[in-house]
Amino acid sequence: MENTHQVLLQVKDLKKHFPVFRGVFQRQVGAVRAVDGVSFDVYRGETLGLVGESGCGKSTTGRTILQLYKPTAGSVVFDGINLVTLKGEDMRHMRQRIQMIFQDPYASLNPRMTVGEIIGEPIMVHESAVTAKQIEERVAALLNKVNLNPAFASRYPHEFSGGQRQRIGIARALALKPDFIVCDEPISALDVSIQAQVVNLLEDMQQELGLTYLFIAHDLSMVKHISDRIAVMYLGVVMELADRANLYAEPMHPYTQALLSAVPIPDPRLEAQRRRTILEGDVPSPVNPPSGCRFRTRCPIAEIGLCDLSQPEFREVKPGHFVACHKVS
């Protein structure tokens, strides 16, 4: 699984602002800066974890990469092709190689289609020469692959549990043998007992098919388990990016430190002893983010005259370890 450092996806300075309209004449009065200048690379065959609090823009980042939202600025280069400039049919064609697994397995499957129709849909959309019989066979194979009974193809989604539905969603994402899958919190809506099952399935599929994942989550322990590298987002910006071991061993950004100190340790003695960094206050509004460093309003080490003046550069502090903080040298 060790990556060969071949870049598959390069996100550069990606921005997505949602305009805010107000008044009788629907004048634009501002914008929600959901994603405000995000850059990272994803290497072929790896899993990049993207973590952050609710509303920090991680899902929006995933959807903007997929061009489900039109980016406000920036580029998304996938295997040498800039997706932002792709139009209509070309983009539709490109989607064969980039798939997505959604957060809510109850909302992401059309209640009026059978499981077979749902999983067969990407095949039908992209391969015009394929016959109904062939689709049926491939759907059966896919169901087998995600440990579901092929006979389920004629059933409707409401007849399944959350974990089963999520596996249907995974089968749909795998149908076209994509290179890259954006997993948008694929386990957050599931029971803890089912989460491991789905994560293991994702890992097995990655090994078998050589997939590359962007794994979006807010559960740090699960992300630690599945990711090779992890990016931490705060208020639309990536604060720190490092490989898994480095990030957990020596988090550099104060926000990452705070996040990690919030992860419970399953040992009451250690849990009682350790020092915690507890963040004060709430996440500021993305309509009107703080000047300079976005985290400065809650940062324990923020320095007036430095952190409120300019946005810290996202730089490589150690090989492969990127941090956006003025106080980290």
Add this chain to the structure above:
Amino acid sequence: MIINLLQAESSSAPQESLSGFFWRRFRKHGMALTGSIIALIIVLLVTFAPFFTPYTPYQQDLLNRFQPPSAEHWMGTDDLGRDMWTRVLYGGRISLSVGLLAMGVSIIFGSLIGLVSGYYGGWVDSILMCITEIFLSIPRLFVLLAMGMILRTLNLPNMSAGSFVPLSIVIGALSWMGTARLVRASTLELRDREFVQAARALGASDARALLQHIFPNVASPIIVSATLGLAGAIISESGLSYLGFGVQLPTPTWGNMLSNTQNQMTTAPWTAIFPGLMIFIVVIAINYLGDGLRDALDPRHITEKK
């Protein structure tokens, strides 16, 4: 392990086809079943009218004017001695045809405009909804009256028999707005649902997202508004014909039969009661039918209430 258990559990559940589910649900809806049976009986009676009556609707018998209901004339006779039962049957042909045609026109218009407007949003939505508002603010009755007048003076070929076609189109063209708004609202909500996003993410075209994913999910409001529209169109036709601007005598419709009876209502009430009753029964039966369809067509209701 867990996976196998789950599999065993759900595969042991009996499998039943969707249409089987549908019928089971629909049958449970007592009023809907009654409604559809009544509607079916009326449709059959009207379609095969000649088999249920020895008379023709135009056959006059001036010696037997204003006969009360009897074994010979089940619904009595009217001012020209024509058999009311026969005229009610033949009139139903026109009234139901107008209803169906007008409903078809308004549902097609309304669904298309609603789907496009809700899905694309933005200026497309603004323009289409503006048009909808304009149509809503047109005083329907007066346009219908004016159109009725124009249609009458145009003297189209086969006017007496076939004149319900333009009339129905006009009624339909003036009654799609409710459907359009309904469909737009549902589409707006569905557009942002994850399964539609999922379809777009996997590369489905706009047309596919609309027809395969959104349309089936707005089918229930469309069906309900179709049945209401059918009932409404029958009433519209009756109203117009009653005012003398719809289908012209001697071609019978339930509306113009009511109109024709105005002067005799007190002396021969049966001439008014029976056409009126027919309109009432048909409209109420169709409404209940629509209710039942709405509940039965939604697969989510099926398991919830199993």
